[in-house]
Every structure is written in C-alpha cells, then in structure tokens.
Amino acid sequence: MVSQSPNRELRRRVFEASTGRGTGSDPDSDTRRVILDLARKRAERARLLGYAHHAAYVAEDGTAATTEAVNEMLGRLAGPAVRNARAEAADLQTALAADEPDAELAPWDWSLYADRVRQQTFAFDESELRPYLELERVITHGVFFAANAIYGLEFAEREDLTGYADGVRVFEVKEADGTALGLFVADYYAREGKRGGAWMHNLVDQSGLLGLPPVVVNNLNITRPAAGEPTLLTWDEVITAFHEFGHALHGLFSQVHYPSLSGTSVPRDFVEYPSQVNEMWAWHPEVLASFARHHSTGERLDAATLDQLRASQAYGEGFATTEYLAAALLDQAWHQIAPEEVPDDVAEVEAFEAAALQRAGVAYPLVPPRYRSTYFNHTFGGGYDAGYYSYIWSEVLDADTVDWFKDEAAENGDGGLNRAAGAAFRAKLLSRGHAQDPLQSYRDLRGRDAVIDPLLKRRGLGE
Numbered sequence: 001m002v003s004q005s006p007n008r009e010l011r012r013r014v015f016e017a018s019t020g021r022g023t024g025s026d027p028d029s030d031t032r033r034v035i036l037d038l039a040r041k042r043a044e045r046a047r048l049l050g051y052a053h054h055a056a057y058v059a060e061d062g063t064a065a066t067t068e069a070v071n072e073m074l075g076r077l078a079g080p081a082v083r084n085a086r087a088e089a090a091d092l093q094t095a096l097a098a099d100e101p102d103a104e105l106a107p108w109d110w111s112l113y114a115d116r117v118r119q120q121t122f123a124f125d126e127s128e129l130r131p132y133l134e135l136e137r138v139i140t141h142g143v144f145f146a147a148n149a150i151y152g153l154e155f156a157e158r159e160d161l162t163g164y165a166d167g168v169r170v171f172e173v174k175e176a177d178g179t180a181l182g183l184f185v186a187d188y189y190a191r192e193g194k195r196g197g198a199w200m201h202n203l204v205d206q207s208g209l210l211g212l213p214p215v216v217v218n219n220l221n222i223t224r225p226a227a228g229e230p231t232l233l234t235w236d237e238v239i240t241a242f243h244e245f246g247h248a249l250h251g252l253f254s255q256v257h258y259p260s261l262s263g264t265s266v267p268r269d270f271v272e273y274p275s276q277v278n279e280m281w282a283w284h285p286e287v288l289a290s291f292a293r294h295h296s297t298g299e300r301l302d303a304a305t306l307d308q309l310r311a312s313q314a315y316g317e318g319f320a321t322t323e324y325l326a327a328a329l330l331d332q333a334w335h336q337i338a339p340e341e342v343p344d345d346v347a348e349v350e351a352f353e354a355a356a357l358q359r360a361g362v363a364y365p366l367v368p369p370r371y372r373s374t375y376f377n378h379t380f381g382g383g384y385d386a387g388y389y390s391y392i393w394s395e396v397l398d399a400d401t402v403d404w405f406k407d408e409a410a411e412n413g414d415g416g417l418n419r420a421a422g423a424a425f426r427a428k429l430l431s432r433g434h435a436q437d438p439l440q441s442y443r444d445l446r447g448r449d450a451v452i453d454p455l456l457k458r459r460g461l462g463e
Helices: 007-019 032-048 054-060 069-098 109-123 128-130 135-151 234-253 268-283 285-291 303-313 316-334 345-359 391-412 419-430 438-446 452-459
Strands: 154-159 169-174 181-187 200-205 213-221
Touching: 007 109, 007 154, 032 054, 032 316, 032 345, 032 391, 054 316, 069 109, 069 316, 069 345, 109 154, 109 303, 128 303, 135 181, 135 268, 135 419, 181 234, 181 391, 200 234, 213 234, 234 268, 268 285, 268 391, 268 419, 268 438, 316 345, 316 391, 345 391, 391 438, 391 452, 419 438
Parallel strands: 181 213
Antiparallel strands: 154 169, 169 181, 200 213
16 A cells, blocks of 8 residues: 555655545546535525425434534544544654654654554554454354354355355354244455445345345455465454444344334434444454464464454544544535535635534644545435434444443353343344334333443543
8 A cells, every 4th residue: 555655755645646636636527516516405405394404404314313413422522532643643753753853744644654653562463363364264153153152043054045146155044943034145255346345235124014034145345365275354354244244133133014124224323333233242252262263273363462452453543533523524514504605616615624624623634534525425425415423423322332231241240242131132122123213222222322431432532
C-alpha cells in the first residue's frame, strides 16, 4: 500500500489525490452539483411530508427515532475521540522525528507511523498470526464451535447440494435435539464477477405464513490460495467471519409470521447490532484455543501473543473514532438543513463541509473524515443518507449486550459460553426480527434501554 511507502512525497501526492476526488480538479468526475441537487431534493421532499429536514424523515424509521437522539449520541463521542486522536498524534510525531527531525506530522504520515508505533509498543506483528488462522479451522472450530457452545447448533455439510459457484459450500443447521433449522451457505472466496467486501443475504426468508425455513448466505472475499496450499487469514478476516455469521444467526433464528419482517429485516440502525455482538466470541479464550492453531503443526497460538493481540486492538481508537464520527456528522449536516439552506454554487461545497466539521467539534486536520462529501457514496449513492450514524448506534447496543453476556458468565461461572444466556438472546431478540419494535426486544433482554458507557470504555473514550 502507498500509505506504507517510505517515500513521504509519494504518500502526500496519493493522499491529496484521494481526498480531492470529485472536487472539480477533473471536470469529468466533479460530483459537487450532484451533491447539491440531492441534498436540496431530499430537503424538499422532507418538507412536503411534514418533516423539518431529511434526517428527521430517516430517523423516524430507525430505532433512534429522532435526530436529537442521534446528535446527542454523536456529540457525546466527538470530544473524547478528538482528544484521544491528539494524544496519538503526539506519539506519531515523535516517531516521525526519528526519521525526519524537522518534519511536522501530516495526514499522509498517519498510517505508516501508527503501524510502526503499534509494533514498537506491543512488540507484535499481525502477520505472525496468519499460520494459526486457517480458514477451515476458523469456521468449523471457531464460528461453528461458538454457535454450538452458546446456542446448541450442529452443522453438517450437505455435499449433495451443489453451490452456485465453485467453492461455495452448503451446511444443514440443526438444533441440539436434531430438529432442522435451515441451511447456511458459505461463499468465502473471491472470484471474477463477485462484488467486493463481505455481507450476508437470504436466499429464502424464514416465513411462518408460508412455512419456509431460512436459507442464509455469508459472503467474504478471501483470495484463493495456490493448489495444495492452506487458506490463511488475517485477524481482521477472522473478525469479519464472526461478524457476518452474527447476521446469519439473526436470519436462522427468525421466528415470525410474515417473511417481510424476518431476521435482518430491521431498521438500518439496528441491523449491525447482533453481528457486532457475535464478534465477541472470536476473542473468547476457549473459542480461540479451539481455532487458533498452526495449520501444519497443530500448535496453539501462545498466550503471550494473544495478550499482545488484545492489547494492540485498543490502540488507535482515537483516530478510528474521530475519522468515523467526522463522516457521520458530515452526513447529518447535509441532511439536517432546509431546502433554502443548501448552497447554490458548487464552489461552496468544501466551505459547507469545513463549517459543519468545525461546528461538530471534529475539525482536526490530521484526521480527515473517512469519506469527504464529494466521494461519500454511503450518503449520496449507497442508501445510508442520514443513516451513516447507524454503525456506532448499533455498537452502543452491542457493547452493552457484551457486558450483559459477561455479567451472565460471572454469575454462572462458565467463562461466558453460557447456553442459558444464548437462549435468552435468541428468544427475546434474535428470533423477533421486526415483528415488534426492535428496541422493545432489546428492553425485553436487558430490562432497560441501552447505555453508552460500555462503548466509551471499549473505545477508551471515558471522561
């Protein structure tokens, strides 16, 4: 990656070219007029429908319900996130000075020196993990192992069912008593024509009305190894596998009458929550001991390396949270305005963005938004308009639920692989889909609304 290049001038040029996309330097890719037209038309529609602005129209269909709730949550995170990012920048400036004594840290330096500081601080190189993270073992002895321990599920590969592409595998999922639950389709390898990224989707929605069990698919884009070689993963890919399987569980456990309300057919600001919860099991000592073994020797990943992995994951949350929040707040800024407040001149787009970030308290030049307005596909082309906040809104629910699982583990002394807690999570929340208000399902589980404190603690943003 160019962001890791030792050539600082090259890093600068690539960074500026990247963050300058759509700003008019190339007339053929200038997106500014499209942005203004979309923002104005969305604002006009919201007014016609009786809403103050487009963000209010979107929030009403989410679990947040109001833009005031969204603004309060994002605002509470902004100050601590920027404060932590500034502290991280001080460490990176020291590392940069060792190479170039007179240089001032710039955004194009961040990735290179953050990785360097992480490795120096934790004496840890994530590439050393790969021999211990073989795909088949991660899935069968990790993802499936955790689902069996928590929910009692059994997985049997159906080799008689041919996948829709080479390498696609089908598993029958059964309850602990042998009752059939549904089918799980594993589509893990990249191939020509397959879109990038990772996602879950249903081939068949669970339906009480039609008597249909669910058929759910998990998609990853792992590079297929050479013939005879193992498929070795990064830790991020392991987490992604657990994450997407959390979506799969949401679909498999659905027990509703109408298919349009089943599984993951919930508001956008709720849908990521169950999948984020499922990531916790990748870190569980018993689950890790089951799947993190050397692909050729079977040797377990040593405890010291695991400790370093856990410690290193907390590093850099100031940058990560600030970068995300800047984009989420920018999304809200474009959609919390009336039609007459939308700029007329394309030259005003960057000024609008800068003013919005300044008002929100996240105008920190060393950490620009994850997506600037001119290439913010989520909000201007990807269906997340006024909804990019949903990732961290879901994480508030996730962090609070992880604490609940840990409390249940402490009470039962079982280390957290708690079948009773899994049954409650399944019955009260995962099975309900959108058959009732998802936040009511959450209250049924927790006995109260979610609190933000566990998330602040997780991200090192406590006040």
